[in-house]
Amino acid sequence: METIKGYLEAMFAGMPNTPEVRKAKSELLQMMEDKYNELIEEGASENSAVGTVISEFGNLDELADDLGLKKEVEEAHGKESETPRRHITLDEVKDFIINRRKKALFLALGVMLCIISVTAPIMLDIFGAGDLGAALMFVFVGAGVGSLIYCGFVDSNWKFMKNSPCQIDMNTAKYVEEARNSFEAVRAICITLGTVLCVICWVPCIIIDYYKVNENLGGVLIFLLVGIGVFLIVYSNTIASGYDKLLELNDKTTFSGTYVDSSPKPVNVIKYKNKTAETIVALYWPTVTCLYLILSFLTFQWGITWIIWVIAGVAHKAVVINCQADDYE
Amino acid sequence: MVQISSDIIRGYNDTMILNILMKGPSYGYQISKEIKTISDEKYVIKETTLYSAFTRIEKNGYIESFVANPDPEGNGKKRTYYRITEAGLEYYKSKCEEWELTKEVVEKFIEENPDSLTLDDN
Structure with a gap:
């Protein structure tokens, strides 16, 4: 089965990564897998099963034409030859x-x-x-x-x-x-x-x-x-x-x-009102940290200065809400 | 050994697929297996040919695809199934008529026993 996957991989090398191509590839793999599994069930050796599947696969050019990918395939081949990609092996x-x-x-x-x-x-x-x-x-x-x-x-x-x-x-x-x-x-x-x-x-x-x-x-x-x-x-x-x-x-x-x-x-990107608001939020915790360190080292009152974190934690929520864009849910 | 004319058969891959789908929804490999069985193993459709036919006739609205899980007990793999549409049935009927006509015309030029033919020098 790995041989078949490798073969399909080689056939699709250089194809653009479009939804159509992805779908074609997965559908073709599914068909080949079905055929391979059945051949194996019928008692064929792995080599002969792989041989049959690959010989009956057909030609991708035919597909490229039907999917309207002719131009893209040629483009991809063009890019490929301009900047040959270095292939990184599994060992590497x-x-x-x-x-x-x-x-x-x-x-x-x-x-x-x-x-x-x-x-x-x-x-x-x-x-x-x-x-x-x-x-x-x-x-x-x-x-x-x-x-x-x-x-x-x-x-x-x-x-x-x-x-x-x-x-x-x-x-x-x-x-x-x-x-x-x-x-x-x-x-x-x-x-x-x-x-x-x-x-x-x-x-x-x-x-x-x-x-x-x-x-x-x-x-x-x-x-x-x-x-x-x-x-x-x-x-x-x-x-x-x-x-x-x-x-x-x-x-x-x-x-x-x-x-x-x-x-x-899932990326939870918060939208801010404007650039300034974004900067304020981005600089919030570094500023608090600086404040905390400066105060602590100046006063050496480690037993009291930790309160800064509690205040900052509560204040953070307020700052973020105020800086958020109105349409952000 | 004589082989099927790929030019002729190409125009009728769609017809074969539609014919199989008339019996009920099916998926890629099952359809290719049916084609092989029904044709007494005289025609093996290539995977790429089959897939390109699927995309083409789906675009034309003759078939619809849907994703289903063949055996819920199994490995949970999703499979793309195809089913024929009303338009597909109409298209199939017209293809049958077209084939009858084509066959009728071509057959008029086909000798029953081509091996016995020779060129007379008159």
């Missing part, structure tokens, strides 16, 4: 995915190290060794930045994917899609956990504030929780975007590209 794709995981790890680690670097001075301040803390902070930042730079090199072997048009065949696209779908569960857990960690990061502050323990400890915990949360989010998103990148290789001029188009993710 597997390599890419392994590589992507490595990249994701270093990227997430880098960001996390930068975030938790600020805990060093706060922590050592508790023990009255603030200077040492500043030094330690730079060690963290250094390690983080190093990790970020390294992750830039990790996928240097794959630069060609950005610079030249590439494509993957249907089987490979299927493999990637399945891998992406099975990763989706892991990703959901990572994102949820990460988001929860970021949201509840100020909870330890309240507890510490309540029991009147050292307030600085609350600050340390905030950054630790946010650091871990961000790590989970960045790590899983980077891997997931790797899968999408592979599936997006095939665009309208290749056939397997349907994999991304056919299962569009």
